Amino acid sequence: MKKxxxxxxxxxTFAFYALLNSKQTSASPTVAISGTTxxxxxxxxVTTVAPKTTxxxxxxxxxxxxxxxxxxxxxxxxxxxESEGDDEYGDEYDDDYVPTRTTTPAVTxxxxxxxxxxxxxxxxxxxxxxxxxxxxxxxxxxxAIANTGKFKNGTFTGSVVDAYYGNVQVSVTVQxxxxxxxxxxxYPNDRSNSVRINTRAMPILRSEAIQAQSATVNGVSGAxxxxxxxxxxLGAALALAAN
Amino acid sequence: xxxxxxxxTRIIMGMPVTIQIVDGSLHSDRARLGVMERxxxxxxYVDQKFSTYKADSEISKINSxxxxxxxxxxxxxxxxxxxxxxxxxxxxxxxxxDRAGKYDPSxxxxxxxxxxxxxxxxxxxxPDHYVEAGGDIQVGGLNDADLKWSIGIKNPFNQTENVKVxxxxxxxxxxxxxxxRGQHIYDPHDRNxxxxxxxxxxxxxPSIYVADLFATTAFAMGRKGIEYIEGSRNSDVAECDQLxxxxxxxxxVATMTSxxxxxxxxxx
Numbered sequence: 388m389k390k391x392x393x394x395x396x397x398x399x400t401f402a403f404y405a406l407l408n409s410k411q412t413s414a415s416p417t418v419a420i421s422g423t424t425x426x427x428x429x430x431x432x433v434t435t436v437a438p439k440t441t442x443x444x445x446x447x448x449x450x451x452x453x454x455x456x457x458x459x460x461x462x463x464x465x466x467x468x469e470s471e472g473d474d475e476y477g478d479e480y481d482d483d484y485v486p487t488r489t490t491t492p493a494v495t496x497x498x499x500x501x502x503x504x505x506x507x508x509x510x511x512x513x514x515x516x517x518x519x520x521x522x523x524x525x526x527x528x529x530x531a532i533a534n535t536g537k538f539k540n541g542t543f544t545g546s547v548v549d550a551y552y553g554n555v556q557v558s559v560t561v562q563x564x565x566x567x568x569x570x571x572x573x574y575p576n577d578r579s580n581s582v583r584i585n586t587r588a589m590p591i592l593r594s595e596a597i598q599a600q601s602a603t604v605n606g607v608s609g610a611x612x613x614x615x616x617x618x619x620x621l622g623a624a625l626a627l628a629a630n
Numbered sequence: 631x632x633x634x635x636x637x638x639t640r641i642i643m644g645m646p647v648t649i650q651i652v653d654g655s656l657h658s659d660r661a662r663l664g665v666m667e668r669x670x671x672x673x674x675y676v677d678q679k680f681s682t683y684k685a686d687s688e689i690s691k692i693n694s695x696x697x698x699x700x701x702x703x704x705x706x707x708x709x710x711x712x713x714x715x716x717x718x719x720x721x722x723x724x725x726x727x728d729r730a731g732k733y734d735p736s737x738x739x740x741x742x743x744x745x746x747x748x749x750x751x752x753x754x755x756x757p758d759h760y761v762e763a764g765g766d767i768q769v770g771g772l773n774d775a776d777l778k779w780s781i782g783i784k785n786p787f788n789q790t791e792n793v794k795v796x797x798x799x800x801x802x803x804x805x806x807x808x809x810x811r812g813q814h815i816y817d818p819h820d821r822n823x824x825x826x827x828x829x830x831x832x833x834x835x836p837s838i839y840v841a842d843l844f845a846t847t848a849f850a851m852g853r854k855g856i857e858y859i860e861g862s863r864n865s866d867v868a869e870c871d872q873l874x875x876x877x878x879x880x881x882x883v884a885t886m887t888s889x890x891x892x893x894x895x896x897x898x
Contacts, residue, residue: 592856594885597793597878599785604795605635605650605773608832609765609784610807 543627561628633758633774636662640670643677643740645764651751652758652774665754669747673763676743679705682734693732709735709742716843724847741804741842744768748838761838766804768838786830786878793884794832794876796893801872802838806831806849828852830878833859834893844873853879860887 542560632654639648649669653662679688688706691697699710713726713735726735744761748768751759758771760779769779778799782792786807796803807830831849835841844862848855859875874890 592860592885592887593891594883597785597787597882597884599788599791600782600793600795602780602782602792602795604780604782604792606648606760606762606767606769606779607765607782607784607792608767608803608805609786609789610805610830 539628541628633776635774636666638666638670642670642673643681643763646762647673647764648760648762649747649751650760651756652771653756657755661754662756665751665756668754669751669761672747672750673743676739679703680709680735680739682732682736689733689735709738712742713738724843737846738843740764740766741802741837741839744842745802745837745839766802766838766842768802769798770800772799783832783876784830787882793878794894796834797895798834798893801834801836802841803832803834804838804842804845805833806845827880828855828877829880831855832876834872834874834890836872840873845875848875856885856887 540561540563633652634654635650635652637648637650639646641647647670649666651662651666678684681687682689682693684690688697688703692699692702692706699707702710710726710733713724716724716738717726724737726733726738728734740763744763744766745768748759748761748770751761752770758773759769760773761768765784767781769781773779778797781796781798781803783794783796783805785791785793828849831845833841833845833848835844844859848858851858856875856877859873862873874887874893876884876886876890878884
């Protein structure tokens with residue numbers, strides 16, 4: 388249940404962002420969360436509105452409060468051992484590589500726009516939405532945000548966004564003018580198959596509470612592709628929900 | 631005479647692809663721009679051939695029965711051979727045949743393509759480089775300060791932050807995670823099992839290809855994934871000897887393999 392709240396909080400924070408970005412409004416919407424309402428809304432996928440989003444980066448560096456260091460010990464493990472095969476993945480990259488000059492899309496580097504600050508207890512996330520969203524049919528985004536910034540009641544389905552590994556599509560449910568549920572209608576599920584693990588003695592592995600690092604880096608490793616697609620689909624759904 | 635980083639990002643295959651090349655005054659601008667262009671073109675080529683979302687891609691033609699594997703291009707046959715090999719190495723876990731019975735090699739192709747591009751850049755005379763597609767990275771040589779490349783591991787709870795910085799050279803680093811998309815990976819042996827208490831698993835390997843495969847495989851194992859990597863380090867497979875991993879669970883607690891910390895020393 389804790390997990391649920393956590394991920395829900397994250398989603399709602401993203402929802403804020405997607406909305407703010409798509410609206411470019413100064414009035415932050417009042418959104419209440421009722422995390423315990425499992426609204427089962429299974430609307431059929433509808434291709435709808437593309438959000439008016441830009442690549443935004445939060446300049447502010449927020450320090451996340453990390454949970455207390457828990458000394459966890461990992462249980463004795465079971466591990467795959469036998470494997471074989473020669474390593475040849477790297478040797479034949481250009482066997483039938485035919486360079487094409489035809490397609491050179493969108494040179495997008497970092498467009499840094501200051502993002503509005505949302506006052507939520509959760510740490511401010513960044514919404515890295517690639518500008519050339521492969522979402523078809525950009526429909527007019529409702530611009531009459533009005534004073535309140537609240538949402539219309541109902542269920543709104545975002546566009547299907549290709550995350551390369553698969554499509555992502557979400558729908559949002561609004562009750563009493565507040566966002567109450569976000570559902571995944573589609574998500575990539577390419578990484579599923581059997582796992583077999585054999586017994587083997589295992590040392591106790593070290594654990595630590597994660598901590599934000601301030602050092603400048605050359606690059607960042609993270610699972611991003613699907614998140615971007617999620618944000619784009621969510622932005623489209625929230626654009627529809629806006630009052 | 632000082633070295634400089636030349637960096638470019640494009641959106642290919644629905645994700646940001648970034649290439650960085652370090653150079654002093656050894657090469658002409660033309661040579662450098664040329665290799666940069668070829669690198670991006672290779673990603674486009676791979677996307678065109680292996681995307682199951684493109685009806686006219688070669689993989690789509692194989693799936694529709696229009697093309698037999700035996701008649702497919704050399705690259706296609708290489709990827710299928712690699713898939714077979716990986717399936718054996720992961721005890722059948724990693725299979726490019728999806729539940730609909732169609733071939734979907736995207737889980738292999740990304741790491742393979744990054745690897746090939748890094749080699750392409752290297753062979754063009756640029757040993758110091760960085761190739762990234764959607765958070766999976768291969769680095770070669772050193773950065774512009776003549777240090778190993780510094781790579782952050784993204785905080786899954788806050789995408790603007792890093793929770794760890796590692797120093798790598800001639801290695802790959804890949805992260806598998808649920809992040810905000812929720813639970814979607816399951817163990818088919820236990821349909822009710824929830825693995826979503828593991829949010830992110832990062833693997834460092836001798837190449838991005840190996841790192842990516844093991845990150846994907848281990849992530850689906852849930853809590854046992856980190857032990858799987860730990861055990862692989864001492865396996866008979868030479869390339870697995872160099873695997874290290876950093877796993878983050880939903881409480882914000884990270885667990886690491888026993889050799890991971892050698893990469894976290896500053897400016898090594």
